[in-house]
Amino acid sequence: MTFCIALKVQDGLVGLADTRITSGTEQTTARKMTTHQFNGNTMFLMSSGLRSVRDKALTYFDEVIEEGEADVDKLYKAVNIFAAQIRRVAKEDKESLSEAGLSFNLHAIVGGQMERDKEHKLYLIYPQANWIEVSEGTPYFSIGESAYGKPVLDRCLTPDTSLERALKLGYLSFNAARVAASDVGYPLDVSLYHAKTRKIVEYRYTEAELQHVGDWWQERLRSGVDQLPADWVKSVIDQVSL
Numbered sequence: 001m002t003f004c005i006a007l008k009v010q011d012g013l014v015g016l017a018d019t020r021i022t023s024g025t026e027q028t029t030a031r032k033m034t035t036h037q038f039n040g041n042t043m044f045l046m047s048s049g050l051r052s053v054r055d056k057a058l059t060y061f062d063e064v065i066e067e068g069e070a071d072v073d074k075l076y077k078a079v080n081i082f083a084a085q086i087r088r089v090a091k092e093d094k095e096s097l098s099e100a101g102l103s104f105n106l107h108a109i110v111g112g113q114m115e116r117d118k119e120h121k122l123y124l125i126y127p128q129a130n131w132i133e134v135s136e137g138t139p140y141f142s143i144g145e146s147a148y149g150k151p152v153l154d155r156c157l158t159p160d161t162s163l164e165r166a167l168k169l170g171y172l173s174f175n176a177a178r179v180a181a182s183d184v185g186y187p188l189d190v191s192l193y194h195a196k197t198r199k200i201v202e203y204r205y206t207e208a209e210l211q212h213v214g215d216w217w218q219e220r221l222r223s224g225v226d227q228l229p230a231d232w233v234k235s236v237i238d239q240v241s242l
Helices: 051-067 075-099 147-156 163-180 207-227 231-241
Strands: 003-009 012-018 020-023 026-029 033-038 041-049 106-112 121-125 131-133 140-144 188-194 199-205
Touching (some): 003 147, 003 163, 012 163, 033 188, 041 051, 041 075, 041 140, 041 199, 051 075, 075 106, 075 121, 075 131, 147 163, 199 207
Antiparallel strands (some): 012 188, 020 026
């Protein structure tokens, strides 16, 4: 499975993607997030689904961009180009995959800002190649093993959250998925886009680098349970202990 998440705040974008690939009992490491340049502008793209579908669609996407015929002055245009490649791969491979008992599956998240975009953008693309833009009410997209990390985001993430805090929340969401799902794991790829400078920085975290953060969070969760108000519990506990 996969864990990919992207968060949009006023100051920029944060993208996180695990790198674990599970096939039967075997585990390997591969990138699930890539960056792409358009006339000095940069975007990141992450995906969840069949690896063969993802690699083929991404190869076609890179080819279209390298040929330079596409006008990509707004991010949605890049999203449309990638969506077109998903449809292309579906026409080529969907039937044969179905015959092999596999579902055509590819979700993707695209984030960045092109020269004519008034602000940074974040999009989610479905396997049917249609897409939606992130909303201010829920300023993030997650794909793959996303359910485990939603509570911390829904409670703590707002559009005016700082980039630093957004990265911390993204990590906590990943940490929740990693603990709950055996097919999500390190290394963790991070892309950070700063709206003011229009720069994207990439970094890969190893488990050793973040072990102390995970340990700190786990200890706070345990101590938090111990400190939880217990007056409401006593009415039931007292009856059991009579």
